[in-house]
Amino acid sequence: xxxxxxxxxxxxxEHPEVQAWMESRLEGVSEDPVEQIxxxxxxxxxxxxxxxxxxxxxxxxxxxxxxxxxxxxxCIPKAVLLGAAARSLGIPSRLGLADxxxxxxxxxxxxxxxxxxxxxxxxxxxxLNGQWVKATPAFNRxxxxxxxxxxxxxxxxxxxxxxxYTEEGQAHMEYVNDHGLFDDVPHDFIVSGVRAAYGHxxxxxxxxxxxxxxxxxxxxxx
Numbered sequence: 001x002x003x004x005x006x007x008x009x010x011x012x013x014e015h016p017e018v019q020a021w022m023e024s025r026l027e028g029v030s031e032d033p034v035e036q037i038x039x040x041x042x043x044x045x046x047x048x049x050x051x052x053x054x055x056x057x058x059x060x061x062x063x064x065x066x067x068x069x070x071x072x073x074x075c076i077p078k079a080v081l082l083g084a085a086a087r088s089l090g091i092p093s094r095l096g097l098a099d100x101x102x103x104x105x106x107x108x109x110x111x112x113x114x115x116x117x118x119x120x121x122x123x124x125x126x127x128l129n130g131q132w133v134k135a136t137p138a139f140n141r142x143x144x145x146x147x148x149x150x151x152x153x154x155x156x157x158x159x160x161x162x163x164x165y166t167e168e169g170q171a172h173m174e175y176v177n178d179h180g181l182f183d184d185v186p187h188d189f190i191v192s193g194v195r196a197a198y199g200h201x202x203x204x205x206x207x208x209x210x211x212x213x214x215x216x217x218x219x220x221x222x
Contacts, residue, residue, distance in 0.1 A: 004092035013088035034156035045137035075138035076122030099177035
C-alpha cells in the first residue's frame with residue numbers, strides 16, 4: 001500500500017502550487033478525509049476544464065502540478081491531480097486506464113481522432129474506509145450541461161464512473177477495454193497506445209499542441 005502514497009514526478013503533491021491549491025480548497029472543510037477528498041474532487045472536476053485537444057507527449061504535461069497550472073486538460077492529468085491530492089492527505093491512490101466509446105462525440109472530434117474510441121481514458125482509485133473506490137473527475141459541470149448529461153458526483157463510498165446513458169436515455173459512454181491499475185503514470189505505455197490508435201496525429205504533428213480548440217465550441221448550442 002505504501003507505493004500508493006509516495007510522491008513521484010507525476011503525483012507531485014509536494015509541489016508548492018499543489019499544496020497552496022489544496023489549502024485554499026480545503027479551507028472550512030471538515031477534517032474528515034472523505035469530506036476533504038469530496039471537496040477536492042469537485043475542485044478538480046469543475047475547476048479545470050476538460051479539453052482533449054491539449055494532449056501532448058511531453059512527460060511533464062501528465063503531472064498534477066501541470067494540470068493545475070494549465071487550467072484545462074484531459075482525463076489523465078485531472079485524475080492524477082486528484083490522486084496526488086489524496087496522497088498528500090494520506091489516502092492511497094492509483095491510476096486506472098481504459099478505452100471508452102463515446103456515443104456523443106462531436107463530429108469534429110471523431111474526424112480529428114478518426115475513431116469514436118478514446119484510447120487511454122484515465123480515472124483514479126482511492127482507498128477510503130477500507131476499500132478501493134473509483135473517481136472520474138474528467139468532465140466539468142459546464143461541459144456536462146452542454147452535453148445534457150448529469151455531472152458525475154462522488155460520495156467517497158460508491159464508484160463514480162462515466163454514465164452509460166444521458167438524461168434523455170441516449171447511449172453515452174461504453175467501457176470497451178481495461179488496461180489495469182498503476183501506482184504511477186505509465187508514460188511510455190500511454191504514449192505508445194495513443195500513437196498506435198491515432199498515428200495520423202503524430203504524423204501531422206497535431207498532437208503536440210492542438211489546444212486552440214475546445215470541446216465546448218463543437219457542441220451545438222454552446
